[in-house]
Amino acid sequence: MAYIRRTLYSLHLCGLISTVIPVMVWLLLMHNVSEMSWNASKRSSNWLEYTAADGSPEDDFKCSAILEGDTETLQKAKLLLITKDFKRSVQIPDEYYIHATQDCRMFKLRRKYLTFPLSQEEEDFPLAFSIVVHHKVQNFERLLRAIYVPQNVYCIHVDKKAEASVHAAVSGISSCFDNVFMVSQPVSVVYAGWSRVEADLNCMADLYNVSTTWKYFINLCGQDFPLKTNLEIVRSLQALKGRNSLESDHGPDWKKRRWQKVHEIVDGKLKATEQAKDPPPFNLPIFTGNAYIVVSRGYVNRVLEDNHVQELMKWFEDTYSPDEFLWATIQRIPNVPGSVWPNAKYDMTDVNAIARVVKWEPDEGSEGQLGAVYPMCHGKHVRQICIYGAGDLKWLIEQHHLFANKFDVDIDVIAIQCLEKYLRNKALAEEH
Incomplete structure (x- = not known):
């Protein structure tokens, strides 16, 4: 509504109000009809609720x-x-999504996607998501449907090794939304290798460039699922007040082997060599964590643009499972937005994050x-x-x-x- 008012005012200043007013009146009427329809549908609780009619045998x-x-x-x-x-x-086969997304309006209607923000609070606090997928399109689509709102932005990375039907189905789903897109630089992901980090990094860069408004970045894989509504997620992140929330602690000694030796890819798998790695750059202490992070836009900015962080990432490229250390270590670098002091008293486990x-x-x-x-x-x-x-x-x-x-x-x-x-x-x- 506020957008329509601003548009009318701009047209008035430009002297175009007389020619465009019929269209704007129509928009206002449609907005009111839409608002009334939403209120009515919310009371009847049918068109946005998941029911047996969606193909889920919930009566069982x-x-x-x-x-x-x-x-x-x-x-x-x-x-x-x-x-x-x-x-x-x-079971929903990949072919269903390939064909269903040829008519995006019907696809979104049948799958009951939320196509408007449910509150001003959520609209004013947009989020950025990366989702890494390599199989099980149904898993991915259910995840996307559960977290989708139009004010957020979503970058999808499909493993270059994935089957053609997975690429086609995920691409079709993404094409139905203006704020969902395929990553610009997909990679072939090797288990426990640097490429798993690279998939998220490439999405990070795309998300950072495509929108200047989102507040927090959350990375997901196709087999994750939310435990909170979008409003609850927004309020949890607002409560962080710019801090990040991810596992970051000193970790067990046995995990140090994963970054103390040089690793290389042999026949598509990551193998350890006997070559010892040089010490981390700038004498940085290495912290333990995992691949899953909730970080501020400022943290992402440092990841993408800070020379010290870039050098640290380069150092991690030949380690085992670098996603278990990289994000956790950046989180303890002083002056990174939302970070915490490297003292052990600030350690955070995955249970607490x-x-x-x-x-x-x-x-x-x-x-x-x-x-x-x-x-x-x-x-x-x-x-x-x-x-x-x-x-x-x-x-x-x-x-x-x-x-x-x-x-x-x-x-x-x-x-x-x-x-x-x-x-x-x-x-x-x-x-x-």
Whole structure:
């Protein structure tokens, strides 16, 4: 509405008001109709809510009971997941997205994307996201749908090695939104190699150049999922008051081997050599963290433009899993916006940072077990990481983290569907 008023005033100053006023009146009417439609639809709670009509067989299980941790409902959900008919009914092939996105208006309508900000507070605090994808388009699209709002910007990096159908489907989805785009310089990602950092860095640069208004950068992978609505994320970030939130601590001694030796790629895999690396530049202490970060625009500016940081990144290029050290170390460099002092008293673990909650198998334990960091995984472990099941949701939605890793439609689609539904209903019910 304010935009239309400003436009009318500008046209008046230019002497064009008499020729354009009919169009502007039409826009005003459409705005009022849209506003009335939104209010009416919010009261009826149908067109933006996720229902069985979206292709999700939600009549087969009760998400409300699952979120409450009801044992009987969770057991029924587990049995449902192994039935062939159910597994077939919830799969969305890449070809669906390739064809559906040829009509973007219908795609966004059918998939119930939020095409307008739900509040002024959110509109005034835009965010930037990078999403790294290499498979499972359905996972990615559900993630995008859950976090999508028109004031944010989203950079998508698809691994150059990904199948052609993945590239085509993700490209088709991105093309339907003005604020979602494919990274300008995709790379072929090698597990634990520098290319994983490079994927985020290339998106960082694109996001920084495409918009000057976003406040915070959050990096995601295609198997992440939010635990908070966009409004809750905005308020969590506002509460940081310019600080960053990511794991950054002195870490265990055994991890030092990952950056004390030179590594090289052999037959597509990263291998350690016997060659010792030179000390880090500027005598910087190396800190331990992980790939997931929530950082201010000022932090991103230093990453992209500061000579000292550039030299540090160059030094990390032949280390193992540099994403476990790079962001955490930059976070402890004095004068980096949002950083903290390198003293051990300022160490932050992944449990305390808001960036991401990940359940590592060695740290799991039964309730009350001494030494356990979090309860047992209800899904499946892959590389010692919990792929969440429906039984994990009750615990997850009680956490302060913004996102959780990992989810997989092939392991437990019910967990994703119920979390989706919970967040959408919560977003629509929030007082803005």
